[in-house]
Amino acid sequence: MPANAGIGLRAPHHLHVLSESPEVSWFEAHSENYFAEGGAHVECLSRIRARYPLSLHGVGLSLGSTDPLNREHLANLKRVVARFEPALVSEHLSWSSAGGRFANDLLPLPYTEEALRHVGSRIAHVQDALGRQILLENVSSYVQFTASTMTEWEFVAGVAAESGCGILLDLNNVYVAAHNHEFESHAYLQGIPRHLVQEFHLAGFSRIDLDGHDLLVDTHGTPVCDAVWDLYLAALRRFGNVPTLIEWDTDLPNFDVLQAEAQKADSLRSTLNALAA
Amino acid sequence: MPSLRELQGDVLDALLGAGLARVSTLIAGPRAPAERRFDVYANTVQSNFRDALQSTYPAVRRLVGEDYFRQSARELQRRHPSASGDLSHCGQGFPNFLAQLHPDDGFTYLADVARLEWLIQESLLAAEHAPLDLASLARVPPADYDGLRFGLHPTLRLFESRYPALAIWEVNVGDDAEPPTIDLRSGGNQIAIVRHRLQLQFLALSPGEYCFLHAFARGESFSAAVDRGATADADFDACAALQRFVAAEAVVAFTSTIKT
Numbered sequence: 001m002p003a004n005a006g007i008g009l010r011a012p013h014h015l016h017v018l019s020e021s022p023e024v025s026w027f028e029a030h031s032e033n034y035f036a037e038g039g040a041h042v043e044c045l046s047r048i049r050a051r052y053p054l055s056l057h058g059v060g061l062s063l064g065s066t067d068p069l070n071r072e073h074l075a076n077l078k079r080v081v082a083r084f085e086p087a088l089v090s091e092h093l094s095w096s097s098a099g100g101r102f103a104n105d106l107l108p109l110p111y112t113e114e115a116l117r118h119v120g121s122r123i124a125h126v127q128d129a130l131g132r133q134i135l136l137e138n139v140s141s142y143v144q145f146t147a148s149t150m151t152e153w154e155f156v157a158g159v160a161a162e163s164g165c166g167i168l169l170d171l172n173n174v175y176v177a178a179h180n181h182e183f184e185s186h187a188y189l190q191g192i193p194r195h196l197v198q199e200f201h202l203a204g205f206s207r208i209d210l211d212g213h214d215l216l217v218d219t220h221g222t223p224v225c226d227a228v229w230d231l232y233l234a235a236l237r238r239f240g241n242v243p244t245l246i247e248w249d250t251d252l253p254n255f256d257v258l259q260a261e262a263q264k265a266d267s268l269r270s271t272l273n274a275l276a277a
Numbered sequence: 278m279p280s281l282r283e284l285q286g287d288v289l290d291a292l293l294g295a296g297l298a299r300v301s302t303l304i305a306g307p308r309a310p311a312e313r314r315f316d317v318y319a320n321t322v323q324s325n326f327r328d329a330l331q332s333t334y335p336a337v338r339r340l341v342g343e344d345y346f347r348q349s350a351r352e353l354q355r356r357h358p359s360a361s362g363d364l365s366h367c368g369q370g371f372p373n374f375l376a377q378l379h380p381d382d383g384f385t386y387l388a389d390v391a392r393l394e395w396l397i398q399e400s401l402l403a404a405e406h407a408p409l410d411l412a413s414l415a416r417v418p419p420a421d422y423d424g425l426r427f428g429l430h431p432t433l434r435l436f437e438s439r440y441p442a443l444a445i446w447e448v449n450v451g452d453d454a455e456p457p458t459i460d461l462r463s464g465g466n467q468i469a470i471v472r473h474r475l476q477l478q479f480l481a482l483s484p485g486e487y488c489f490l491h492a493f494a495r496g497e498s499f500s501a502a503v504d505r506g507a508t509a510d511a512d513f514d515a516c517a518a519l520q521r522f523v524a525a526e527a528v529v530a531f532t533s534t535i536k537t
Binding site for chain 1: 278279280281282284285286288289292293302303304305310311313314315317318321322325326329358359360361362363364365367401402403404405431432472474475
């Protein structure tokens, strides 16, 4: 995967990408959106894949759930990985189901030894089934669990050590969680071993007011904010030239807005590299 | 401390509307009250489900309006939560849910429009298939015709309704600001939905053709399917029907019990 910034591929941009072949280093697509056996989305991604490097990013495997791993979902994931041959495959460090019922949202885990061992063994199982390493993404969160006995970064690093997975460090999620739970985002970066991080995500958040307290919500509906660009520079200094992705989901703008965000990431990285040289 | 399994069960109950009593002791953190922050998740869980439902059921959404659709989505999710990490499945129970809500009133047709929309989504997501191999069919000895079993295109779905559901669907997924009114008594549907590449087609079927294809869908033999067609429709012409469905790439495969 090139170290230049890629763009999160969303269905409303499929036809633009196919007709214009815009200059983009790579795309990342949500695995579940291409689980179908056939149809327009699958057809578009096949054609886009023929022109660009691809990463597949899952949102529905519910890795942290105590329900049995959904075999059908895993079989579908294996099928799309075989079909599209992505350079990277990633999932979220979260859960979304209990008792067979799915919330279809990325819910945080309590940061406990029990959860660490559980999710670590699930990831190892998924990696065995896929026959490859996966990357695990840290999620945004709005609540913490009283059961937690360690910091989020200790948990993330511990799960990676337990399972042998890599880390997809979402810097917007680090920033959002740091604000919401009042910790230092740079302490988070320092807590993640350098060699584990293989991808960054950058996105925008929204700020909501709850009874006079502001809470940051990971909406992926705005440009990357200055504070997250600062965190990106700090992350580049610590983890090096890691492939970076621009994500945008709600109120999806024209494609050139996403290209401009990707160019900004590339430009910051080049400047930093020139200064370090 | 609860186990991870207990914690997840309690959180999911609360997200699906069971109230916050059990989770309020589990969650913590600075800033706004934990319950208010928990609502951010509850709202997302509802809106993700509703958005997925809306993308599958655009015509029903338009027919019932925003408020009723929101309320229906909420109630459907409470009664039949998503059972998959892939949200494209979450609306499967919606037609039956609407049928139970409107068993015998002026809105009974809604469930049929919903059933049609579900089948359209299934068709849109199904696998592609090559046309029937006519050369190998020509090699089957006539004596073996009766035992042939024909296979339908993977995107083919059969639909029937006593209402003009297809016409209702068509006017409600178009761009018309004021879609024309369809008379509910203007005749029902017996149709086959089939997709080739990006082209969705609706084949209007006679009662004989409908039963003929239904027999294929159930894996019945050619002779059994011919009988089904003839029982439904005295004038049913099985050869003409088969030619039509092969040409339309609705029938795309066959198996013979005898090696050809």
